Each structure stands twice: as C-alpha cells, then as structure tokens.
Amino acid sequence: MPQLIFRGIPAEGIRAISIPLVEEMAAICQCGTDNFTLECLHVTAIFDGKYTDSYPVIDVWWFERGDDVRDKMAETIDRHVRSLGIPDLEISFRVGREDNFYMNGRRYGS
Numbered sequence: 001m002p003q004l005i006f007r008g009i010p011a012e013g014i015r016a017i018s019i020p021l022v023e024e025m026a027a028i029c030q031c032g033t034d035n036f037t038l039e040c041l042h043v044t045a046i047f048d049g050k051y052t053d054s055y056p057v058i059d060v061w062w063f064e065r066g067d068d069v070r071d072k073m074a075e076t077i078d079r080h081v082r083s084l085g086i087p088d089l090e091i092s093f094r095v096g097r098e099d100n101f102y103m104n105g106r107r108y109g110s
Contacts, residue, residue, distance in 0.1 A: 001096065002029070002062035003037040004077070008054030011040035013084040021080040028072045029065060056081070056089035064095045 002025070006014055018038055026033045045054040058077060064070075074091050081089055101108040 001035060001037075001101070002060055002073075003039065005059040005061070006038070006040045006056075007043055007058075008045070008056040009040065009058075009081060009084070009086060009089075011042075013081075013086075014038060014040050017080045017083065021077070024076050024080075025073060028069060028076060056086050058089065058091045060091065060093045061096055062093065063098055063101075 022033045022036045022038070025036060029035070043054050045052050058081065060073065060077070070093055074093075077091055078089065098108050
C-alpha cells in the first residue's frame with residue numbers, strides 16, 4: 001500500500017513514468033518504493049450507445065497520511081500523468097484501515 005489503479009490511461013504511458021513517479025511518491029510517504037503497486041485496468045467505455053474513450057481516473061488505495069501528504073501525492077501523480085499529454089484527469093483517494101488489512105491471513109501490524 002499505496003496501490004494506484006489507473007483507468008483510461010495507456011499502460012505503456014504508465015510504464016514509462018513508473019520509476020520516477022514511484023520514487024517521488026516514496027519520498028513523500030517516507031517509505032520504500034516496494035510499498036507501491038501500479039495497476040492499469042483495461043475497460044470498455046460506452047456513452048450514448050457508442051464505444052468511447054474512458055475518462056482518465058486514478059484510484060489511490062492507501063492508509064491515511066494526512067492532508068499535506070495527500071495533497072503532495074495528488075500533485076505528483078497529476079504532474080507525471082499529465083506529462084504523457086493527458087490534459088484532464090481525476091484522482092480519488094480511498095482510505096483503508098490498518099485493522100481491516102490482512103497479509104497472508106494475519107492482521108497487518110500484528
């Protein structure tokens with residue numbers, strides 16, 4: 001955690017920015033780069049009965065780190081993704097509670 005899930009953004013673009021993006025996010029969160037997971041979902045968007053491009057959306061699943069860290073993360077993600085020529089995007093932070101997170105059947109941190 002954090003896990004970033006990308007929709008409506010080409011996977012090749014995310015691959016191209018992945019190393020500098022993760023390094024910068026790790027510095028902001030004060031954790032190792034191995035804590036981050038980037039996933040690109042391939043979706044089919046439909047509007048008005050026709051196939052259309054998906055709007056670029058990034059969901060960030062993480063343990064809350066406060067407004068300042070969240071703001072810095074959003075700015076960093078936005079800047080790196082926009083460097084791919086994507087003019088508009090949305091970022092949503094989804095907060096997981098550590099007491100509800102399990103690794104290998106064991107509660108996280110226990």
